[in-house]
Amino acid sequence: MNRFLLVVCFLFVSATTFGQQFSQYNTGTLFDSFENPAQTNFTPDSSRYVSFNFFIPNFGANIFLTGNGQIPLKTRAFTGRYVNTNLTLDPNRYSRANADANTYLLMLRIFKSLDGDQEIGFSWQTRSEGKGIFTDQTLMLLNGAREFQDGVTYTGLNNNYRYQGYHQISFAYREKFSKKFSFGVKLSALLGIQYQRLNINQSSLQFDNANNTALLGLQGDYRISYTSGKFNRGDLIPNFRNPGASISIGTRLQTRDNFIIQANIKDLGFIHWYGKSAQNVFNNVASPDTVPNVNGTRLEDRLYATAYQIVRSNGQQTGFTTPTNAKFELSANKSYWLDNAMQYKYSPTLILQKELFYEGYTAALSNPFQYKNYTGTIVAAINNYKVINAGLQFMVKSTNAEFFIGSDRLLQTVSLAQASRKSESQINSSGFYSGADVFMGFSLKFGHVIEHPLNANLIPIGERPGLLKRLWNGIWGKDNGD
Structure with missing residues (x-):
């Protein structure tokens, strides 16, 4: 089970990297124009008409972990040790992990016409989306059976997680209908890389110390899009084995009092995983499997082997279809010049985001302060899990060049980085949640000036x-x- 937990909780992010960074709203960067389809990346009579990232990845990645599992998982991941700090045997106590990632490998945008400010764009990106819930009892088993009483049935192993990664190849079109209203659309072909989902709805675990065994029962379902243990780097190359499609639609309205209102539906789509994918429906709660040698070392390995055998039982090869993590976003922005020379500008943006197929929602306030070509942004956000984020972005943006770097979870990112360097104070510090977030982007414009x-x-x-x-x-x- 340790492999399930450590991989899901900490290594989602290694696959690739979340879409919209709230700090990027209304910045007019190339990244912003692809994430918010009605947003422009060009300034007539000033900028050049082709914008390109020159294959330098523009990326953003974030992860957070809540609950009592923070210290145990950080100590295990970064030091190899394991402590049960804060964990309980309450079957209703759990830790939640979320990770999202989005990397633009190619972004090319072209200004087509002044009549309607028409723009077209092409992009290639890779994305990953992951969510997981793990009970305290499950995490406590990583440190052996000493906390569990002999002959007592424990029912707190009801874990679940979902992960999918895919390539997204897109065509974008943006047009300005009037001086006040713009519309954009992003049409994407999706090429699935991998998918896993595990739901455990019912569980039982009972130790028999006299016989040095335990009985493990699990009921639920498991899906995987590839043969476990045989996924390799070659599978990361785009192919048509797992096809899908998605659409993003954006509108941008400027009101009479100069508020900018944006409404976006992002990445509404699906992926069909091919016919050799595996689906397992398992239920051995009534006749649980035996875990041997529970009093020996490395109990977690034997528990994992037994759980794996149960989860992969009663399987069949079949294709299935999964949705992408589509979102609806609504934002309002207004700019204020802070001096008569119009060198200092403050442009706050309020953003509301709701996941369409899942329970997640977020409210964020982005506060960019601009001086000439330099912008510093303070962003604050809170989601339905009561996770509060505070971050910073630094951006240098001229008419024909842009670079930005930042984090929407600055303090947590620094803390997790210190923990990864085996800083005891940071490893043993949990707070409400642990997390990390980082993003960076670059692009240039070339060609003749739009006139x-x-x-x-x-x-x-x-x-x-x-x-x-x-x-x-x-x-x-x-x-x-x-």
């Missing part, structure tokens, strides 16, 4: 409104030539 016709050295002839605007005008009976 309005009155200022242009090269005047285009015969431009037409964009496709979406022509459809819009046709619905409302407007002249497309206007």
Whole structure:
């Protein structure tokens, strides 16, 4: 079981890296324009018309762990030791782990026309999404059976986790319908990498010290998209074995009093995992399996082997379809110049986010302070698990170049980094949660400068409104030539 727990709780992030960083809202970066489809990355009469990351990854990754399992898992992961600090035998006490990751390997965006501010973009990214819940009793077993009484039936092993990783290849289109309203869409082909899901709905564990054994019963289901133990680096290469699709839709409205309202549906889609995937429905609670030598060392290995045998029993090869972790986001932003020379600007953004297929929701406030080409952002957020985040971002952004780096969980990231260096004070410090978050991005623009016709050295002839605007005008009976 230790492999389930340690991998799920701490190594989600190694696969690749979460989508939207709240600090990036309304920054106008290339990353922002792909995550929020109605957002522009260009400034007419100033910036050049092609924006590219030159294959330098733009990424963001975050993870958090709540509950009594923080200290035991950190000591085990970073020192090899294990302590039961704070763990109880209460079957209703558990730890929760969440990890998300998003890496843009390729981002290319092109400004197509001043009539409608049309933009098209292409991107290739890899994503991973993971959630897990693990009971105190399960984590306590990592340190042996000494806390468990002989002959007592324990029912607190009802754990579950879900993880999926995939490539996302996208086409984006953005158009400005009027001076106040913009619309964008991002259409994506998904190529699944791997998927795992384990649900244990009922469990029982009883130790028999006289016979040096234990009886383990589990009821639930397990899905995996590949042969366990045979996944290798070659499987990370994009292929059509596990196809899927998703869509992101964004709108941007500027009100009369200069508030910017954005509404986004992000990554609404599915992946179909191929027919050689495995699905196991198991239930041996009525006739539990025997765990041998429970009084010996490395009990966790024997428990894992027995649990693995139960979980992988009664299996069949079958395809199945899973949703992506789609989200709805609503944000409001307004900018304020803090001096008459218009060098200092404050642009707070309030963001509300709701997961469409899961229970998660988050409220965040991003507070960027800009001086010329430099921006420092303070961001605060809270989610439905009562996890409070505070972070910082530093960004250098000119008309044709941008670089940003930051963390939306700064203190927790520093603490976890110190714990990974075997700092005893940080390893033994839990607080409400442990976590980490880091993101970074870079892009440049090239090509000729986008110029309005009155200022242009090269005047285009015969431009037409964009496709979406022509459809819009046709619905409302407007002249497309206007």
